[in-house]
Amino acid sequence: MAPGETDASGLTADVDVTEEGVREQGVSPRRIPQATVVRLPTYRRLLEEFGRSGLSTISSEMLAAAAHMNAAKVRKDLSLLGSFGTRGSGYDRDFLIGQIDLALGLDRVWPVVIVGMGNLGRALANSTRFAGQNFEVVAMLDADPDLVGQEVANGVIRPFGELGAIASSRPLAIGVVTTPADVAQDVADQLVAAGVHSLLVFAPRVIDVPRGVMVRYVDLGIELQVMSFYQSRRERQGEDHDMAVLGSVGLAGPPGD
Amino acid sequence: MAPGETDASGLTADVDVTEEGVREQGVSPRRIPQATVVRLPTYRRLLEEFGRSGLSTISSEMLAAAAHMNAAKVRKDLSLLGSFGTRGSGYDRDFLIGQIDLALGLDRVWPVVIVGMGNLGRALANSTRFAGQNFEVVAMLDADPDLVGQEVANGVIRPFGELGAIASSRPLAIGVVTTPADVAQDVADQLVAAGVHSLLVFAPRVIDVPRGVMVRYVDLGIELQVMSFYQSRRERQGEDHDMAVLGSVGLAGPPGD
DNA sequence: GTGTGTGAACTTGTTCACAGCG
């Protein structure tokens, strides 16, 4: 196969993606498909970058070129947020960023808990993405007594057992699970009990959650195996296929051509 | 929306997923859609786990329940590899694992290079997934002189400038980019020049690659923003939606219901 | 009877192509 770009995620592990509960209730402009939701952050980032170049108006064609995708897709995605473009010129950068933020819920700060402070948990805690504008790491937990008490990023690692206490002193929205696979389900259960409704799981394990709780998986093993698949194809067949881009986090596609 | 499960990836960032170059050439049994490729590693892992429970025959229903998905999907996916099931009983675990390995190219070891040995690069180098059976980290590079020479996992960090030399002494297949975003494109260019045909990019940046090179993205920022989207929906609307599971690495879906 | 393999229906996502606004 020629490598093309994939879109991403790769590992859709799941099930049950019902779109209920959500249907128009005044607030939501329109139903936004998941495929679009996943692309909005990329558009947002590119708009920021264009801004640094001094551009204040950006066309779907420019965004599409920068994101390596089809302009019609960009327009369709953006039109789901409302009709913000100006025919003949394009979209006003600042206004569009504001609208994307509104759609993504980036008009507030979400409290995040990270459970499992090994190498990966630490890397995430130090990431600007986690410590950024809209997300605040309110707790870093681990069951290992040797790790408890250590300073990481701007805080200290606390015992996993304190989760309940932390949850009663302040609301928690997102839980990041960077523990070994064998305890991931138990950790997830306790996070859900603590009020977390969104889980980002790095452990290679399918997690059971009650309805209403969202789970997204980031699985490095799957990523590598997907690459192995395309790489072995390329070697089996002649060279020069055309691979493109795939995305894990939902970005990218399989090496198509 | 009720949280459902998503499938994942979330961030499909890409483009160009052409399926050329690949079409049937004797070796490939049949065309395997990307959606299936991404799920094969999960089936493989679940089969391993069932094996530990002593089961030697597994039905699509069992796999589906464990993976939180539809049994018909499991059967359709597996049937693309060939007709390995036995009607009335199910699939022979060991044989099926072998067939999945064959399809995924896990019958050999792929040389991996990691560029950017900050927290994340180190976490990956220490990961069993990277140091596992089918992947071998043959080089850990960084441009920072302070990091060069440090021991990580089973090796030592070398200067990024040595990439070319390393590539001429042994073939490289997969490149992992865990550098800051501003140098990611340059690093990718050099990896491609060194013969790498698959890139796993953690930097929040769209990467340009020539045809034939596959890029998959893992973007934590996108993951968090996708969670923010569904979380803010849930709060805007009544509670109790039904979210499910989404996958980043391609596993999971949007919180549907 | 049990569970696979698969055509057909359906749903989701992408691309085209063009009407129409600025």
Add this chain to the structure above:
DNA sequence: CGCTGTGAACAAGTTCACACAC
């Protein structure tokens, strides 16, 4: 005339439902 917004065509992915093999 340029670029958005969008219906309509298309492609990909999922689920159903059932014939058939064991």
